[in-house]
Amino acid sequence: MTSSLRPDLKLIADMIKPGSRVLDVGCDDGSLLLYLVNEKKVDGRGIELSQKGVNASVVKGLFVIQGDADNDLNEYPDDSFDYVVLSKALQAMHRPREVLVNLLRIGKKAVVTIPNFGQWRVRLDLLTKGRMPVTKALDKTWYNTDNIHFCTIHDLFDMVAAEGITVKEFVPHRNDGTRLYMGRRRANWHADQALFLLEK
Amino acid sequence: MSLNKGHTITLFKDKALALDSGATLQPVNVCYETYGSLNADRSNAILICHALTGDQYVASKHPITGKSGWWERMVGPGLLIDTNKYFVVCSNVLGSCLGTTGPWEPDPATGKPWGLDFPVITIRDMVRVQAALLDELDVKDLFAVIGGSMGGMQVLEWLTTYPEKLHSAIVLASAARHTAQNIAFHEVGRQAVMADPNWHGGRYYEQDKKPDKGLAVARMTAHITYLSEDALTKKFGRNLQSRETVTFGFDADFQVESYLRHQGSTFVDRFDANSYLYITRAMDYLDIASRYNGRLADAFKGAAHVRCCVISFSSDWLYPTEENKRIVHAMNAAGVPVSFADITSPHGHDAFLLEEPEMDQMLAGFINAAAKTRELG
Numbered sequence: 037m038t039s040s041l042r043p044d045l046k047l048i049a050d051m052i053k054p055g056s057r058v059l060d061v062g063c064d065d066g067s068l069l070l071y072l073v074n075e076k077k078v079d080g081r082g083i084e085l086s087q088k089g090v091n092a093s094v095v096k097g098l099f100v101i102q103g104d105a106d107n108d109l110n111e112y113p114d115d116s117f118d119y120v121v122l123s124k125a126l127q128a129m130h131r132p133r134e135v136l137v138n139l140l141r142i143g144k145k146a147v148v149t150i151p152n153f154g155q156w157r158v159r160l161d162l163l164t165k166g167r168m169p170v171t172k173a174l175d176k177t178w179y180n181t182d183n184i185h186f187c188t189i190h191d192l193f194d195m196v197a198a199e200g201i202t203v204k205e206f207v208p209h210r211n212d213g214t215r216l217y218m219g220r221r222r223a224n225w226h227a228d229q230a231l232f233l234l235e236k
Numbered sequence: 237m238s239l240n241k242g243h244t245i246t247l248f249k250d251k252a253l254a255l256d257s258g259a260t261l262q263p264v265n266v267c268y269e270t271y272g273s274l275n276a277d278r279s280n281a282i283l284i285c286h287a288l289t290g291d292q293y294v295a296s297k298h299p300i301t302g303k304s305g306w307w308e309r310m311v312g313p314g315l316l317i318d319t320n321k322y323f324v325v326c327s328n329v330l331g332s333c334l335g336t337t338g339p340w341e342p343d344p345a346t347g348k349p350w351g352l353d354f355p356v357i358t359i360r361d362m363v364r365v366q367a368a369l370l371d372e373l374d375v376k377d378l379f380a381v382i383g384g385s386m387g388g389m390q391v392l393e394w395l396t397t398y399p400e401k402l403h404s405a406i407v408l409a410s411a412a413r414h415t416a417q418n419i420a421f422h423e424v425g426r427q428a429v430m431a432d433p434n435w436h437g438g439r440y441y442e443q444d445k446k447p448d449k450g451l452a453v454a455r456m457t458a459h460i461t462y463l464s465e466d467a468l469t470k471k472f473g474r475n476l477q478s479r480e481t482v483t484f485g486f487d488a489d490f491q492v493e494s495y496l497r498h499q500g501s502t503f504v505d506r507f508d509a510n511s512y513l514y515i516t517r518a519m520d521y522l523d524i525a526s527r528y529n530g531r532l533a534d535a536f537k538g539a540a541h542v543r544c545c546v547i548s549f550s551s552d553w554l555y556p557t558e559e560n561k562r563i564v565h566a567m568n569a570a571g572v573p574v575s576f577a578d579i580t581s582p583h584g585h586d587a588f589l590l591e592e593p594e595m596d597q598m599l600a601g602f603i604n605a606a607a608k609t610r611e612l613g
Binding site: 081090094095097100101102108111112113116 | 543545561564565568569571573574575576577578579580594597598600601602604605606608609
């Protein structure tokens, strides 16, 4: 079976060792999990808020629980997964710091991707228009956005450091998944998104 | 269609059934229905577990009411539980009154109906009888065990007691324990039955009157718990029953009263009052975690290979979302592969019996994916 995967999800998949146990928090239609199950023989589980996403995942033969990270992660035992994935969802959490700590309680490693609010177009937009930026990755206006806790690459590095969490891999990239080979200072200007492989 | 008498089998003829209470039963008669046929590999059997006042007529005409099966929209050729593909078994539970041994049946020792001398049973006792039935039918293991409400409780006990016989399990609108509120409602129902002078200490079989009034009140109370407040309001509001104005009396002025009276009076034609006492008691006694030092997760330790699906309904206040989620979290903690959804529905607890497109989609996806892993796809 050949699986084609959205490039930004492929970056996440590349972080995951074959045969491991993976929890995908906010797994959407289960595309990433299905790829991981088929190509990397992982034991995969998902959490997804939308009924549509849950149904789409279950049809694929995946195991997904309808719920949200703010509330449902607490119920998972310590170290029950090798990896916990949180893709572009941290900014939508009510308590992102608690969620991040929870990810690394449940999983030995966490793969977290964020839309980078420090990217130069976002900064320019705010500077020139004086209004909260609406970008491709963050395409809602301030009053109806699910993204209530925006952060930049620097911000996430700061929070991770404050929690004593190690960044094992840092992969800044464009929206189309093209990897940018640069350090965090330049990446904070240029990257649309960034992936962090985190460990306690 | 002719009157369907169904199949009857006698189990525990040589070796008595040991019940959770410590008592034994010997023999046990079981009435059941089957649909479709067992394949050569004997890998396509599905057991459907019925709810409190349900029966084995899941997809066939009820012999007393003449109504079509209680899940006929789900079970049949080409339907979601496709009887062209699967061998479906549904048996009347232990303690019930549609042919399976219960308090209405003669006690072999005296030749008279058991009445309250019938031993108190549990959900797990019902499951033990189902397992014995399947052995007799030469079904070694189940592709799936499915049930809603009390049927879901049986599915949970299958997972704790016979996990090695399961490939997949579906639990709808259920719970792993009865809460104080659940027990309270059941107690009101039982007291209504027992307060009826015709109940006669459970020995009404020998007289020409049954405790119909009491059983009808029990059913009326229970029926309220099956519906949401919204559903009742939408269906009836404060509408009056065939009258322009209230009568300043105690007739069924309101449509909702008339509806409940109808539910109560038709119920007594098809159900035995003592069976109602015994089955509600069995449900009240359910607290699976209590057998595992309060850790529900430990109950599912043997089921890590069973594909599970749990569904709750947003307006179900009898077995609410939180109770279903407790099951899911415990399964997760035990490493059981489980999918869960809380279906947004206005229909209350009864939603699991009704047409709920989101539930159907999820069940179809789950069953078909499970079938592929057992080469039934």
